[in-house]
Amino acid sequence: MEKRGAGLETELRLGLPGGEVEKNEKKRVFEEFDGCEDKAAVHKNQVVGWPPVAAFRRKNSFNGGKMYVKVSMDGAPFLRKVDLSMHKGYSELVRALEDLFGCFGIGEALKEDEENNEFVPIYEDKDGDWMLLGDVPWEMFANSCKRLRMMKRADANGVGLHAKDLLKGFSKED
């Protein structure tokens, strides 16, 4: 019996600073297991373009299009809300967050200089996991984000994050 789905392995690569992404490197967000033990990722519908619902319909028939999520910032006395459907990509969202919390230059600072910026943007997804902003395509993020948090960088130390890896999804939209 031939092996099914030969091309469906997950390919995770670290974006090397200054290096380019290889043409054939494509991050697949679901994994094929021969033994069918864990089809978790496929179950969670994290495949791009599946289910095959037209983009227009996706944007317009769910919750009247609006996607308000809470945003908290460590140290701030109250939370804010942001409508993810109002933004077309990560850069726009980051700008909106900057406006909300008056902490300018989150995006810029993170791209250039680790030291200066205090906050790391993370979000809670539908599984309850806390994820770093920017890894997955925008639409996938917008549809799985339950809430956002601006985490103090100090709390993230020891995880081995490099600023230039952090927002590799951002530069594409600029």
Added chain:
Amino acid sequence: MCMFQSVMNYFPEEVLDHVFDFLTSHRDRNAVSLVCKSWYSVERFSREKVFIGNCYAVNPERLIDRFPRLRSLSLKGKPHFADFNLVPHDWGGRVYPWIEAMAKSRINLEELRLKRMVVSDESLELLAKSFPNFKSLVLVSCEGFTTDGLAAIASNCKFLRELDLQENEVDDRKGHWLSCFPESCTSLVSLNFACLKGEVNVAALERLVARCRNLRSLRLNHTVPLEVLQKILVQAPQLNDLGTGSFTHDPNSETYVKLKNAMKNCHSIRSLSGFLDVNGRCLPAVYPICTSLTALNLSYAPGLFSNELAKLIYHCKKIERLWILDTIGDKGLGVVANTCKELQELRVFPSDLYGVGNAAVTEEGLVAISAGCPKLNSILYFCQQMTNAALITVAKNCPNFIRFRLCTLNPVVPDAATNQPLDEGFGAIVQSCKGLTRLSVSGQLTDQVFLYIGMYAEQLEMLSIAFAGDSDKGMLYVLNGCKKLKKLEIRDSPFGNMALLSDMGKYETMRSLWMSSCQVTLGACKTLAEKMPRLNVEIISENEGGAGEGEARLDDRDRVEKMYLYRTLVGPRTDAPDFVWTL
């Protein structure tokens, strides 16, 4: 044939011309033009309506050259999988060159129907100013324009009958495009702006409706409130097709009572849609209309609960076409099955794309529908799970399917009862439904399902495959078996070079082939392109870093992420962006 031809040639061309007038279908006309040179010539001068399924298969010059009396043009641009974000933005499909060429050649264009094309404001302005008899503009799943372009159409097209915007991405500049219809405009028969996001001038809308006595179809957007709908219905009780805007109000208010009365007076409404932003308690106002409805689209109304939907559908005994969300549930589909005996087409869309899927439907709903609705011939069904047994039952109950599209929310889910692949179920469908022209398969599938498809699906024209099959054999079964295949689109399946290259001539009999995340390599694509000059073989890169770089860095042995090939009379297109490489 010779004697027949000479008999026909006895008649002057005017007679042939008159005979051909009765041929409306473009397939008939295409067939007729192949009979002989004389018929080709008469036919081409008499054809007024042209349909072009792939805008890159020909070019504007050839179109105009062959059909100088062109009045109505339908064009399709991007491949179908562009709907699911698999085709990068800026791939192509611009309509401007077509409009420009027709304007230059003084074509008497009256109708333009576009699907998945890029339409700029400049195109719309040029369109509006170049064709004095322009009557009908239908845009489906298009993008690239703003309400400024619509304003140009409204202002300049004196005899406009139809402006129909379906599911387009429109940049709403909130400038009063609707107010641009001059007071002298009374010719509108159909106006659909449901997909627009911005507000319209409601006073202008009411006046427009009041003076267009021939208005038959009106679809509003979500910014038009219920109060305005009520006033419009009083002005236009002759409507056949209504798309409500928002449908929410206090059901105890005077406005609501007035709406109910207005609706009672609308005896001609046969098609109902909208309910963008709806309060379920307002639905009873439409019950009087329900009894005569033949088409109902509630697929943009996620706020309706299953029981509200069921109550509404209970009144819709004559429904032939129903589009709904899976919030209806299997039970609700049971109500449909018991009530809608005239049902021909059903589409059940998912309401919860990324969640756990509580609201989904299962194989039960589908079986109920197949048992209760004998006239069912077209289905699109997004479901949580499916079984072979259910599909076999459906196949037995409904041998008349023309279109059968099943999408399991998990693309590789096996039979929910037996854990087997869904090969047998789909096999039963193709074996039973001898008239099947369109099929989408999903769930766990091996090469076996393609063996069945190749063997039985003799009329199949379009096939969509995702995450299916084991080997090249699967694709080969389809290519060898489905003689009438026109469009094949495949993603994430282990089909490779052997299948791609086995019958290269086949692709000239088809409109197009899409393969993404499969096993075909660059080398094989190059071979194909070299051997088949009348095909465009496009390699589409992910990154907009320039195919120039890609060309240098991709090896012939590397797999190609996205390949789109199509037959064409006009060679590689000149408007391809950097990331598209035509081999």
